[in-house]
Amino acid sequence: MTTYETKWDTLADIKDELAARDWFMGTSGNLSIRVDENSFLVTSSGLDKRKRTANDFLLVDLEGRPLESTSAKPSAETLLHCEIYKKTPAGASLHVHTVANNVISELFYQEGAVTFQHQELIKAFGLWGEDDILTIPIIRNDADIPTLAAHFSAYVSKEKGAVLIHNHGITVWGVNGFEAKKLLEACEFLFQYKLSLIQLKGGVLHGNY
């Protein structure tokens, strides 16, 4: 098997797993995996990501330009993936829209970030200290993708990370597909936990969380 084929299969398996969680509502979401220093596979734009087809991914360069002749178009948000592969040694990047990540992004948008402390699952980000804090920035949902990618880029420096886009979704990246998926699942757990706690304690309007 070539590297291209191995990476394709890895990304297809991740896509199936995220689809099983129903994290691709309304064709939302996009995924990518690095193939080598200068290229990565990215999901085609606008497809139903619950289906498995021969057009699911295409190879692009680090500027997001297709490297193969195909009728498929790279994800509309490919430039965000480009920032990750240009600036870090990350091996995979995952973007999904969920109700929990959208509500959290709305509740904490004015603060510019949402934080988590004294939560076991922040260890997924390598935060092992008792009082460590996970901070996930929340950026404006610019309709212009180059502008969105430029703002997003300010938070991309390490081989793993997560950024929320206001009322849009989350993008995570990690050294490989397994690590990126781990971060995505950890974030969703933390978001759902915080939302449940806010509701049980009387709501965000009262500051009881």
Ligand SMILES: CSC[C@@H](O)[C@@H](O)C(=O)COP(=O)(O)O
């Ligand atoms: C149709 S809703 C979502 C899109 O606008 C976009 O945010 C998204 O995540 C998927 O776009 P895509 O071009 O399929 O990668």
Ligand SMILES: [Zn+2]
């Ligand atoms: Zn999106």
